[in-house]
Amino acid sequence: MNSALRRPKLEIWFEFGSNYSYPSVHRLGDLARARGIDVHWEPFLLGPIFKSLGWDTSPFVLQEAKGRYMWRDMERQCEKYGIPWRRPTTFPRRALLPMRVAVLGKDAPWIEDFSKTMMSLNFAEDKDIDSVEVVAAVLTELGLDSASLIEQAQAPENKEKLKVQTSRAQELGIFGGPTFVTRGELFWGNDRLEEALEWATR
Amino acid sequence: MNSALRRPKLEIWFEFGSNYSYPSVHRLGDLARARGIDVHWEPFLLGPIFKSLGWDTSPFVLQEAKGRYMWRDMERQCEKYGIPWRRPTTFPRRALLPMRVAVLGKDAPWIEDFSKTMMSLNFAEDKDIDSVEVVAAVLTELGLDSASLIEQAQAPENKEKLKVQTSRAQELGIFGGPTFVTRGELFWGNDRLEEALEWATR
Numbered sequence: 001m002n003s004a005l006r007r008p009k010l011e012i013w014f015e016f017g018s019n020y021s022y023p024s025v026h027r028l029g030d031l032a033r034a035r036g037i038d039v040h041w042e043p044f045l046l047g048p049i050f051k052s053l054g055w056d057t058s059p060f061v062l063q064e065a066k067g068r069y070m071w072r073d074m075e076r077q078c079e080k081y082g083i084p085w086r087r088p089t090t091f092p093r094r095a096l097l098p099m100r101v102a103v104l105g106k107d108a109p110w111i112e113d114f115s116k117t118m119m120s121l122n123f124a125e126d127k128d129i130d131s132v133e134v135v136a137a138v139l140t141e142l143g144l145d146s147a148s149l150i151e152q153a154q155a156p157e158n159k160e161k162l163k164v165q166t167s168r169a170q171e172l173g174i175f176g177g178p179t180f181v182t183r184g185e186l187f188w189g190n191d192r193l194e195e196a197l198e199w200a201t202r
Numbered sequence: 203m204n205s206a207l208r209r210p211k212l213e214i215w216f217e218f219g220s221n222y223s224y225p226s227v228h229r230l231g232d233l234a235r236a237r238g239i240d241v242h243w244e245p246f247l248l249g250p251i252f253k254s255l256g257w258d259t260s261p262f263v264l265q266e267a268k269g270r271y272m273w274r275d276m277e278r279q280c281e282k283y284g285i286p287w288r289r290p291t292t293f294p295r296r297a298l299l300p301m302r303v304a305v306l307g308k309d310a311p312w313i314e315d316f317s318k319t320m321m322s323l324n325f326a327e328d329k330d331i332d333s334v335e336v337v338a339a340v341l342t343e344l345g346l347d348s349a350s351l352i353e354q355a356q357a358p359e360n361k362e363k364l365k366v367q368t369s370r371a372q373e374l375g376i377f378g379g380p381t382f383v384t385r386g387e388l389f390w391g392n393d394r395l396e397e398a399l400e401w402a403t404r
Contacts, residue, residue, distance in 0.1 A: 053265060065375045076387075170267075173267045185278075
């Protein structure tokens, strides 16, 4: 039996438009490596999940007081974790192209760096992360063939793959991002990352 | 200047029907005393706040996946904090009478013990906490004149006081329970209790 099969596993279900996914995507890799946990990166779209609840946008937009609280909380959380923060001028920001790239590369060695960069561009640099130029520049910076990857990302079979990921998320009972899945348990929210890691190795 | 005026203060806005208020109401007193923080107990009703968002019950009932997650999360959280847990057969449980008693006694020395007991009766013993018998028994157990307190709790001016508390909560930007308020900052959820305590003494 391959020893990798016995290593603890943890899935992170995330979305580049999801603000609380931002600190988790940045924190997870190092925390998991320190504990010998294999991370599975699972991109999915929140939009269809919100739609299935009858919402046409984020609950942070629909519920004004909750939204106001969240923006202040994000400032405090990013200060706590020592990660840069700038409130995006567009929220929730459309991120379909980079999400398609993420689903294409979910098992590739570059998925972590790509995801961290995309999240930072949205929540620390206020960039339009759904543009071909931005995504291409990030892939090139990572030493990848950006033109080829963007083409593959937009192919029908890969578009379908992101839809299937989103359906899988719903089947798992996921209703928001980030969500961690390990050993049959769901942990919702950046606040639960440490508990999820602990559960993975329990 | 009285030294009490210079002691750090922290408000807990809570509701006996609110599941995440349960661990916070149990944890807060000892944590605050250890840090020399004065706790202000602020009962309010979640129902009118949910109604103002167009909801006729708890979001944990309205959103099935979120509700399912929450029940499992409560089990895990109560295990983590070492507090008893039994899923109530009625949720959200009406708690108008004990909430009126709480608002009547919010500055009394018995508010902490009364609140802890009420929360445990709901979330560990699955009792109908809105009944006169249950509330009277708890007050008597605390060495109080239950008949007189229940009468005062149901007087028009005290009913009004609970409504005013709920309006104050909304003015503060509170949208869920528990919420901690200290030095002009809001902290929402049992997960944020430690950060709120830290902020209070910062």
